[in-house]
Amino acid sequence: MRLTNKLIENVVTKVAGEDVLPLIKALKNKKNVSEFKLAETIDEEVNTTRNMLYRLYDVNLVSFVRKKDKKKGWYIYYWTFDRKNVKHLILNLKKKRLEKLQDRLEREKSNKFYTCKSKCIRLDFDQAMDFEFKCPECGELAEQEDNSEEIQKIKTEIKEIKDDLKKAKR
16 A cells, blocks of 8 residues: 555544644654644644644654753653554554444344435334334335445445455555
8 A cells, every 4th residue: 555645634634633734744754843843834823733743643643752941841842753654544444444334234234224205314123113104304104215225335345445454464
């Protein structure tokens, strides 16, 4: 898997939020950049910048070195973007997505679902029984839904993710 800037940005947005992208751009290809310099570069408050850095640190995308300021006695943190951890993060996200899809596939296969013509809400059999097969939103009659297309979509996505994970192991 080749790490492109777009792929890195997509992963960072997914795990830490879109507001972190300017920080990633400021940190890329640099080592040990002080949080004050980063805040100045991205034109944000130091506290806001720290919050972003902590979100990235929580998913192992940045690391830091702590040094003591000799004049004030405070610690200053110097941050580095860990590009190599992006691949691990992508694989972990794919594995989590795969688990969720497998659970959803099992649920889709083992249940019957009901919707009204307007598709206001989707109910499983027990919920439909509770509402006497009437939509709780619009009051229309809820009919059994054919979820074979949905099952096929899920199976296709599961296969794609499994193929991606196999390629990554090589």
